[in-house]
Amino acid sequence: RKEVEQDPGPFNVPEGATVAFNCTYSNSASQSFFWYRQDCRKEPKLLMSVYSSGNEDGRFTAQLNRASQYISLLIRDSKLSDSATYLCVVKEGSQGNLIFGKGTKLSVKP
Amino acid sequence: EPEVTQTPSHQVTQMGQEVILRCVPISNHLYFYWYRQILGQKVEFLVSFYNNEISEKSEIFDDQFSVERPDGSNFTLKIRSTKLEDSAMYFCASSDSFNQPQHFGDGTRLSIL
Numbered sequence A: 001r002k003e004v005e006q007d008p009g010p011f012n013v014p015e016g017a018t019v020a021f022n023c024t025y026s027n028s029a030s031q032s033f034f035w036y037r038q039d040c041r042k043e044p045k046l047l048m049s050v051y052s053s054g055n056e057d058g059r060f061t062a063q064l065n066r067a068s069q070y071i072s073l074l075i076r077d078s079k080l081s082d083s084a085t086y087l088c089v090v091k092e093g094s095q096g097n098l099i100f101g102k103g104t105k106l107s108v109k110p
Numbered sequence B: 001e002p003e004v005t006q007t008p009s010h011q012v013t014q015m016g017q018e019v020i021l022r023c024v025p026i027s028n029h030l031y032f033y034w035y036r037q038i039l040g041q042k043v044e045f046l047v048s049f050y051n052n053e054i055s056e057k058s059e060i061f062d063d064q065f066s067v068e069r070p071d072g073s074n075f076t077l078k079i080r081s082t083k084l085e086d087s088a089m090y091f092c093a094s095s096d097s098f099n100q101p102q103h104f105g106d107g108t109r110l111s112i113l
Helices: none
Strands: A004-006 A011-014 A019-025 A032-038 A044-050 A055-057 A060-065 A070-075 A084-092 A097-100 A104-109 B005-007 B010-013 B019-024 B031-037 B044-050 B053-057 B065-068 B075-079 B088-095 B108-112
Touching: A004 A084, A011 A019, A019 A084, A019 A104, A032 A060, A032 A070, A044 A055, A044 A060, A044 A084, A070 A084, A097 B031, A097 B044, B005 B088, B010 B019, B019 B031, B019 B088, B019 B108, B044 B065, B044 B075, B075 B088
Parallel strands: A011 A104, B010 B108
Antiparallel strands: A004 A019, A019 A070, A032 A044, A032 A084, A055 A060, A060 A070, A084 A097, A084 A104, B005 B019, B019 B075, B031 B044, B031 B088, B044 B053, B065 B075, B088 B108
């Protein structure tokens, strides 16, 4: 069974803090990886793709370790608007269906 | 920015009734998907659709489920005889190629009574 595991949190941090989320995946043949964010009772929204060399988008940095089957997301200088659930997602199958983790809840406090 | 749209936003149906959930994917996208999320649980893959046929389906997508692309814009999910456990958020997603990220609609909340 193909699984994506995440620490459910919640992570409660003050504004301006740096916070890191981790994720592991079970299928070593997986090729594509993403972080999505989901606000309460809303749809998942793509935050960023995760590349083997690591990638950065503003305050967000994603890393992939294929040997350990481990994905991470670092958020620097947290904003109140970063409060959401962060979903680790792995693409599977010949047509690219997504396997989601249960998500890590982040709450940024003033 | 183009987006995936879903209707209705909330559907309340009696157990045993048929329900059709509708989606309009982004216009130049070729790959279409349905996912569901039971309250408090993770998002789960149901089915993928490409070139007018089902590409893959999960074990959740049994004979009670079907999908259709009746015209050039709509993509529908039908549940023939709903059960209480079908209550969930149903998300449609699309992408323009296999390797590109999927974009999600804002979902249909299905409540089975």
